[in-house]
Amino acid sequence: MDLISCWNASTRDYSTMNQANGASSNKLPSSRYKGVVPQSNGRWGAQIYEKSNRVWLGTFYDEEKAAKTYDIASLKIRGLDAITQISRNQMKPYECDVTEALFLESHSKAEIVDMLRKHSYANELEMYKHKLYNGCAACALGLDDGGKRMKCYHDFMDTCSRERELLFEKVATPSDVGRLNRMVIPKRYAEKHFQVHQSVGFGKGVLLKFEDEVGKLWRFGYCYWSSSQSYVLSKGWIRFVKEKKLKVGDVVRFERSVGEDKKLFIDCRSRNLDISGIGEIHGTVGDPPATVQDDGVVRLFGVNISRKPVHCRE
DNA sequence: ATTTGTGTTGAC
DNA sequence: TCAACACAAATG
Numbered sequence: 001m002d003l004i005s006c007w008n009a010s011t012r013d014y015s016t017m018n019q020a021n022g023a024s025s026n027k028l029p030s031s032r033y034k035g036v037v038p039q040s041n042g043r044w045g046a047q048i049y050e051k052s053n054r055v056w057l058g059t060f061y062d063e064e065k066a067a068k069t070y071d072i073a074s075l076k077i078r079g080l081d082a083i084t085q086i087s088r089n090q091m092k093p094y095e096c097d098v099t100e101a102l103f104l105e106s107h108s109k110a111e112i113v114d115m116l117r118k119h120s121y122a123n124e125l126e127m128y129k130h131k132l133y134n135g136c137a138a139c140a141l142g143l144d145d146g147g148k149r150m151k152c153y154h155d156f157m158d159t160c161s162r163e164r165e166l167l168f169e170k171v172a173t174p175s176d177v178g179r180l181n182r183m184v185i186p187k188r189y190a191e192k193h194f195q196v197h198q199s200v201g202f203g204k205g206v207l208l209k210f211e212d213e214v215g216k217l218w219r220f221g222y223c224y225w226s227s228s229q230s231y232v233l234s235k236g237w238i239r240f241v242k243e244k245k246l247k248v249g250d251v252v253r254f255e256r257s258v259g260e261d262k263k264l265f266i267d268c269r270s271r272n273l274d275i276s277g278i279g280e281i282h283g284t285v286g287d288p289p290a291t292v293q294d295d296g297v298v299r300l301f302g303v304n305i306s307r308k309p310v311h312c313r314e
Numbered sequence: 315a316t317t318t319g320t321g322t323t324g325a326c
Numbered sequence: 327t328c329a330a331c332a333c334a335a336a337t338g
Binding site: 036 | 329330331332
Binding site: 037040041043045047054056058059 | 316317318319320
């Protein structure tokens, strides 16, 4: 169609220009991807329709990111539901990655949509995979009993002895690594894992102790900032940023020991690749960790997990 | 001031 | 079912 999108910085409007004749109009450029709509500021929105209702999936800088978002949503809203009703054993469109299918299945539609809108889907999926693989996934996955599968998995994970449990991860933002000496802890994680008692008024906080990967102890002030309505690691944080040379986009991981001691751990690593895995528009995905082969054998890291190996009865 | 996302409409 | 468009609600 030879349309070029032109952002006009002075008039702040988008115009599409036909290359052939140079004529311009004030129309927004259409996306070549389904479920992707242009925004007047040059960004892209993603949406999907469910029973004639529009479900808004957020706005994105990249058209492709928006398209990918639509794909994931359609997998959740269309794919899983459709397949579930027909046959739970024939993992059709998403058999390329059993783990992501499990992830989608273990979260509600609202949760998935929320992740997509907040651009945190890839990260949450990564966390899920981490837990799965560190928790003897092959034993946990009985892939043949439909609805009991996830319960089985969670039961197993609960009793599986692990040194540490992953609490959450956060991608460092500019302000997290800036001079402000504080890292914002996403509210849902803060309230879930770092509960501050009501008695700890605003302004005041508690000291949280963390151990890093080399066993070094870190103490951070932790408090609720009512002004920004957010939970933050503050006092001492900047030392960690400096020593670890933490950069924007790096992933900070918070863990807790499973035993009685409930020690906290902090670790960081450079930003990893885009690991969302599903939703390439027309491309192919590389070898996934879990695959369903032609003979019906499901392998995760080469281990056959297609037979139900653990206590999966209710 | 900007951006997000809803209300609405009409094409397919 | 879907995208296009206008613009209100939300956010910074």
